[in-house]
Amino acid sequence: MILQVYMIDYGFSEVLSKSNLRGLKKDFRLHQSYAFPSKLYGVRPAGGMAEWSRTACEAMEDLVCNRRLFLSKKVGGRECGIL
DSSP states (O other), X not given: OXXXXXXXXXXXXXXEEGGGOXXXXXXXXXXXXXXXXXXXXXXXXGGGOSSOOHHHHHHHHHHHTTSOOOOEEEETTEEEEEO
């Protein structure tokens, strides 16, 4: 059986054979999603562009992937804690 699987943590879909899938451990099913939408405060595409270029996205991915990041939540311009 072939299935289309949405990779919520990566944001894309892939077609896979059911034999390549495994069940999610019960411990992980008890928690809310570990991925959540976020953005860098005050960071915008260069030159007034509406969207980021592919090159800029790849550069950002190189900077943040496989690294420990500390997030600070801001509400109404005020810092509310580190996540």
